[in-house]
Amino acid sequence: GNEVIRGLMEDLRQQQAQKGFREGFCDVSSARCFLTEMFSSLHVSVPDSEVESILEGCRTEDDSGFSIDLFFSLLQHSLPSKRVTDSISAAVQENLSADEFSTMVTDFCDNLYFVDGIGDVFWNSLEKRGQGHRIRGVHKVQQISCGSSHVAMVDYFGSLWTLGENYQGQLGYETSNPRDNPIPRRVSNLPPVSFVSCGFFFTCCISDAKELWCFGGNNNGQLGMQERSDFVRTPKCVPNMNNVRKIACGRSHTVVLLEDGSILSSGSNLKGQL
Known part of the structure; x- marks a missing residue:
């Protein structure tokens, strides 16, 4: 499936280059045609509402086009996975016990x-199952959250650690890949x-203050x-947002609960969803 997506994305890049559209982006009609052709090639039925959500x-913020680079990640996560429920159950039976592990996320x-x-922290592929692999370099993790394809962890000392796609x-820092x-x-x-709470492609956290x-x-x-920039690549404090009690991040929205009971x-x- 991923090879089909990559091939169609390359065709889309070439088509947009011929049209003179700015590099890495495409227009709305081409984006919809691309999605229709891709799902048809994979024999996958996807509701129109899901297609609009992917788009x-x-x-882009100025509504001038769509980022081709983001299609691959979003499309992977829109394809239905029949393995997930059974694989989680099997992984729990094979690797986890209530006494040994305190948190599990996917x-x-x-x-x-x-x-x-x-x-x-340990990692296990639900597709391959097998023994979990320890993630080196981070210890004493108190809380963990997963986004679409990235992970954020808070350790005992209040430091935030991230890994995955960027x-x-x-991830909160610049990466070469x-x-x-x-x-x-x-x-x-x-x-x-x-x-910490992860959305699809963003991360929010509550400071000790x-x-x-x-x-x-x-x-x-x-x-x-x-x-209203499309990307904020380093952590920034959200203005006028104090006394935060809880946060929850969805695909592309955030909900905040304040100490006084207000919900923003x-x-x-x-x-x-708002």
Whole structure:
């Protein structure tokens, strides 16, 4: 399936170059035709609402086109996976016990991450199953969250660590390869944090001072900032967002619960999620 997507994406790049469209982007009609052809080639039935959601996730802020580079990641996660439920159950039976592991989360690429009782993090592919692999370089993890294809972890000391894809700056630092960053790195320019939540291509966390810090994709304003750049590649404190109790990030929106019980939201409202 991925090879089909890559081939069609290359055709799309060449078509847009011939049209004189700016490099790395395509127009709306070409984007819809691309999606229709791709799903047809894979014999996959996808509702129109899901197609619109995929397009929205790749749309530029000024509505002038769609990012071809983001199609591959989004399309992988839109294809139905029949293995996930059974594989999670099998992985739990093979590798986990309630006494040994405290947290288990999955990303949208059929990967399972779990944290043991002393804060070490393990990774297991739901497709291949087998023994879990320890993720080196990070210890004493207290909390973990998965996005579409990236992972964020808070350790005992309040440091934030991330790994995975970094197409929109969701890791919080610059990388030479946006696709593959398997080794966790500590996110700098952040105060100590107590909680993290990952959206599809963005990350938000709560500092010990109960401030909201966010970075990554912002094409729908999901970071809650006044500036409407498509990407925020380093952590920034969201203005006028204090006394934050909880946060939850969706595909392209964020919901914040304040200490006084107020609920604030930002980002896409395509399906009424705000």
